[in-house]
Amino acid sequence: MAVTVVTETGARPVRAGRRPPVAWVGTLPFLAYVALFLILPTGIVVWNAFQVTTTKVVNGIPVTGAKHFDLGTFNQLFNAANRGYFVNSIELAGLTALAGAILGAVLTYAVATGSPNGVIRRIALAGSGVLAQFGGVTLAFAFFALINPSNGLLLHASWYYTFPWSIGLIYLYFQIPLMVLIFLPAVDGLKAQWREAAENLGGSTWHYWRYVGGPLLLPPFLGALLLMFANALSAFATIVAWDNQISFVVPQQISSDLISEVGLFSVNGADLLALGMVILVALVMTGYALLQRRTARWLR
Amino acid sequence: MAAIVPVPVVDDLTSPGAQQSRPGLRASQSRRLNAFRYLVFALAAVFFGLPMFALFRMSLLGSRPGTYSFAAWKQIGTYPxxxxxxxxxxxxxxxxxxxxxxxxxxxxxxxxxxxxxxxxxxxxxxxxxxxxxxxxxxxxxxxxxxxxxxxxxxxxxxxxxxxxxxxxxxxxxxxxxxxxxxxxxxxxxxxxxxxxxxxxxxxxxxxxxxxxxxxxxxxxxxxxxxxxxxxxxxxxxxxxxxxxxxxxxxxxxxxxxxxxxxxxxxxxxxxxxxxxxxxxxxxxxx
Known part of the structure; x- marks a missing residue:
C-alpha cells in the first residue's frame, strides 16, 4: 500500500495570477513620455486635419473666425494638387524601392557569402550604416559634386534637376545600403546544410534557388521592399538639399505648408497631407508586419 | 535621415553566416561564387566611391581652376x-x-x-x-x-x-x-x-x-x-x-x-x- 506523505510548507498565500498593481507603476514614466511626444502629436495631426476655419471678410480684410470639426475636409486630400504630390511620392518611392531592393539584394548576397569577420563585411556594414542613417543632405551634396551642370567631376549633366530620374538615382545611395542592412540577417539565415541536402538529392544550383533559397528569401525580400518604399516615401532631407524650387513630393509640401503658414483660406494643408501619409505608410507597414511574421518562422 | 533602419546592429557583424571554406559548395561552384562576389564589390566600389571621391575633390578645389587647397577645410572652424x-x-x-x-x-x-x-x-x-x-x-x-x-x-x-x-x-x-x-x-x-x-x-x-x-x-x-x-x-x-x-x-x-x-x-x-x-x-x- 502506498504511503502518501503530505508535507506542510510555509508557502505564501497564493493570489491567483494577480500581480500587485504597484509593479505597473514602473511603466508609468515611459507611458507618460510616449503619450506626450508620440500619441499626443499624432492625435493633434488627425484632429487638426478635420478642422475648418471659417473666414469672414471685414472691410476687405480676411479675418479668421471660429474653427469647427468637419469630416468633409477629407475630400480635399484628393484634389488635383494633393493627388499630384502623392502620385509623385509613390512614383519616386516605388522606383527607388524596386531598384534598391534588387541591386541591394545582389550586394547583400555578395557580402553574406564572405567571411563573417572579414574586412569587406565590416566596411560594407559601416558604410551602409553611414549612408542609410547619416547620409541625408550630404548625399545630395556628394552627387552635386559628381554631376552638377557647371563643375561636376564626371558629367556636366543638365539632367541633374530632373524628377524622378536624377533624384531617384541619389535616393539609391541610401536605399541600397538600407537593403543591405535589413536583408543581411535573412541571407545569413540560409543554412549550408540546406544547400548540401539539395546537392545530395541531385539538385543543381538552379534547383536550389528555385525550390529552396528563393522561396525562403521571398517573404523577407518583399518585406524589405515595403520597408524601403515607406522609407523613400518619408525621406525629406535629400530632396530638400537637392532642389528647393518646386515641391515634388508630399513631405516637401507639408514642410512648405507648415513654414509659410498660408492655411488662412483653406483647411490646414500640412495636417491633411500628414494624415494621408499616415494612412499610406500604415498600410505599407501592415503588409510588412504580416511578411515579417512569416519570415520569423524559419529565421532564428 | 532615413526614417526606417531596423537592424544595423554591430552584433550582426559576427552572426553565423557562411564560413570561408563554404560547406555545401563544390570547388568549381566556390570559384564561380568568388568571381561573382568580386565583380559585385568592384561595381559597388565604383558606384558608391565616385560621389565620395567627387565630394572630396570638390572640397579641395582652389579658388583658381586647376589649383587645390585646404581653404575649405579650414573654413569649417571659421565659417560663422x-x-x-x-x-x-x-x-x-x-x-x-x-x-x-x-x-x-x-x-x-x-x-x-x-x-x-x-x-x-x-x-x-x-x-x-x-x-x-x-x-x-x-x-x-x-x-x-x-x-x-x-x-x-x-x-x-x-x-x-x-x-x-x-x-x-x-x-x-x-x-x-x-x-x-x-x-x-x-x-x-x-x-x-x-x-x-x-x-x-x-x-x-x-x-x-x-x-x-x-x-x-x-x-x-x-x-x-x-x-x-x-x-x-x-x-x-x-x-x-x-x-x-x-x-x-x-x-x-x-x-x-x-x-x-x-x-x-x-x-x-x-x-x-x-x-x-x-x-x-x-x-x-x-
Missing part, C-alpha cells in the same frame, strides 16, 4: 555658425542617447522582471514611430514646441522629439541584448542573495548587456547626428540644417562640401571602430 551647429548636433546626440537609455532600459528590464504582460504593448509602442514618419510627427510637434519655446529657446529641446525617433532602433538593439542573457535566473539568484530590484537592474543585468547598449548608442547617435527633417521644420540650426542654409545663401559654398565630407568620414570611422571594439570584447569572453 558652422562650428556652433556641429557642437549643437553632438550635444543633442549625446543627451538624446542618455535620456533614451534612462527612459527605455529600466522600463524594458522592469517589464521582463515584474510585468511581462506589458511586453507586447511596450514593443508596439516602441516600433510605432516606424509607421508614423518624422515628417508627420513634426506636424504634431510644431504646436507642442510652440508651447515649450516660451520657456526655453535652445536647440537642445530637440532631444524630446529625437528620443521618439530613435526608439524603434534602440528598442531592437536592447531587446536583442536582453534576449541573449538569462534574465529570470540572474535576477532570482541576485534576489535570493538579498539584492534589491534596483541592484538587480544596475549591477546584474545592465553590465551583462553592455554590447547591446553600445549598439543602441551607435544607432541613436548616427541617426541624430544626421537628422534633418525635424530640426529644419522646427527651425533649429543643427549640422545638416546649417549645411543646407549655407548652400542656399552663399554663392561659393565650398565649405559645405568640406563639412559634408568630414561628417561622412567621421561617422564612418565611428561605426567601423566600434565594430572592432565589440569583437575584441567578445573574443576575450569566449
Amino acid at each position: 555658425g558652422l562650428l556652433g551647429s556641429i557642437e549643437l548636433s553632438l550635444e543633442i546626440s549625446v543627451i538624446t542617447f542618455v535620456l533614451m537609455i534612462l527612459l527605455l532600459l529600466p522600463t524594458m528590464m522592469w517589464t521582463r522582471l515584474r510585468v511581462p504582460r506589458f511586453g507586447r504593448t511596450l514593443e508596439f509602442l516602441c516600433l510605432l514611430p516606424l509607421a508614423i514618419p518624422a515628417i508627420v510627427l513634426v506636424v504634431g510637434w510644431a504646436p507642442e514646441y510652440n508651447r515649450i519655446e516660451r520657456f526655453n529657446l535652445s536647440g537642445i529641446m530637440l532631444i524630446w522629439a529625437y528620443v521618439i525617433l530613435v526608439l524603434p532602433y534602440t528598442y531592437r538593439a536592447l531587446s536583442a541584448g536582453l534576449n541573449a542573457i538569462d534574465v529570470p535566473t540572474l535576477s532570482e539568484a541576485a534576489r535570493s542573495l538579498g539584492a534589491s530590484w534596483a541592484t538587480v537592474m544596475t549591477r546584474i543585468i545592465a553590465p551583462n548587456m553592455w554590447q547591446a547598449i553600445l549598439n543602441a548608442a551607435l544607432l541613436s547617435m548616427s541617426l541624430t547626428l544626421g537628422e534633418f527633417t525635424v530640426a529644419y521644420i522646427l527651425g533649429y540650426n543643427t549640422f545638416s540644417v546649417k549645411l543646407v542654409s549655407i548652400s542656399r545663401n552663399s554663392n561659393n559654398p565650398v565649405v559645405v562640401f568640406a563639412a559634408s565630407a568630414a561628417g561622412l568620414l567621421f561617422t564612418f570611422l565611428l561605426l567601423l571602430i566600434l565594430s572592432y571594439v565589440g569583437r575584441r570584447r567578445r573574443r576575450r569572453r569566449a
Whole structure:
C-alpha cells in the first residue's frame, strides 16, 4: 500500500495570477513620455486635419473666425494638387524601392557569402550604416559634386534637376545600403546544410534557388521592399538639399505648408497631407508586419 | 535621415553566416561564387566611391581652376555658425542617447522582471514611430514646441522629439541584448542573495548587456547626428540644417562640401571602430 506523505510548507498565500498593481507603476514614466511626444502629436495631426476655419471678410480684410470639426475636409486630400504630390511620392518611392531592393539584394548576397569577420563585411556594414542613417543632405551634396551642370567631376549633366530620374538615382545611395542592412540577417539565415541536402538529392544550383533559397528569401525580400518604399516615401532631407524650387513630393509640401503658414483660406494643408501619409505608410507597414511574421518562422 | 533602419546592429557583424571554406559548395561552384562576389564589390566600389571621391575633390578645389587647397577645410572652424551647429548636433546626440537609455532600459528590464504582460504593448509602442514618419510627427510637434519655446529657446529641446525617433532602433538593439542573457535566473539568484530590484537592474543585468547598449548608442547617435527633417521644420540650426542654409545663401559654398565630407568620414570611422571594439570584447569572453 502506498504511503502518501503530505508535507506542510510555509508557502505564501497564493493570489491567483494577480500581480500587485504597484509593479505597473514602473511603466508609468515611459507611458507618460510616449503619450506626450508620440500619441499626443499624432492625435493633434488627425484632429487638426478635420478642422475648418471659417473666414469672414471685414472691410476687405480676411479675418479668421471660429474653427469647427468637419469630416468633409477629407475630400480635399484628393484634389488635383494633393493627388499630384502623392502620385509623385509613390512614383519616386516605388522606383527607388524596386531598384534598391534588387541591386541591394545582389550586394547583400555578395557580402553574406564572405567571411563573417572579414574586412569587406565590416566596411560594407559601416558604410551602409553611414549612408542609410547619416547620409541625408550630404548625399545630395556628394552627387552635386559628381554631376552638377557647371563643375561636376564626371558629367556636366543638365539632367541633374530632373524628377524622378536624377533624384531617384541619389535616393539609391541610401536605399541600397538600407537593403543591405535589413536583408543581411535573412541571407545569413540560409543554412549550408540546406544547400548540401539539395546537392545530395541531385539538385543543381538552379534547383536550389528555385525550390529552396528563393522561396525562403521571398517573404523577407518583399518585406524589405515595403520597408524601403515607406522609407523613400518619408525621406525629406535629400530632396530638400537637392532642389528647393518646386515641391515634388508630399513631405516637401507639408514642410512648405507648415513654414509659410498660408492655411488662412483653406483647411490646414500640412495636417491633411500628414494624415494621408499616415494612412499610406500604415498600410505599407501592415503588409510588412504580416511578411515579417512569416519570415520569423524559419529565421532564428 | 532615413526614417526606417531596423537592424544595423554591430552584433550582426559576427552572426553565423557562411564560413570561408563554404560547406555545401563544390570547388568549381566556390570559384564561380568568388568571381561573382568580386565583380559585385568592384561595381559597388565604383558606384558608391565616385560621389565620395567627387565630394572630396570638390572640397579641395582652389579658388583658381586647376589649383587645390585646404581653404575649405579650414573654413569649417571659421565659417560663422558652422562650428556652433556641429557642437549643437553632438550635444543633442549625446543627451538624446542618455535620456533614451534612462527612459527605455529600466522600463524594458522592469517589464521582463515584474510585468511581462506589458511586453507586447511596450514593443508596439516602441516600433510605432516606424509607421508614423518624422515628417508627420513634426506636424504634431510644431504646436507642442510652440508651447515649450516660451520657456526655453535652445536647440537642445530637440532631444524630446529625437528620443521618439530613435526608439524603434534602440528598442531592437536592447531587446536583442536582453534576449541573449538569462534574465529570470540572474535576477532570482541576485534576489535570493538579498539584492534589491534596483541592484538587480544596475549591477546584474545592465553590465551583462553592455554590447547591446553600445549598439543602441551607435544607432541613436548616427541617426541624430544626421537628422534633418525635424530640426529644419522646427527651425533649429543643427549640422545638416546649417549645411543646407549655407548652400542656399552663399554663392561659393565650398565649405559645405568640406563639412559634408568630414561628417561622412567621421561617422564612418565611428561605426567601423566600434565594430572592432565589440569583437575584441567578445573574443576575450569566449
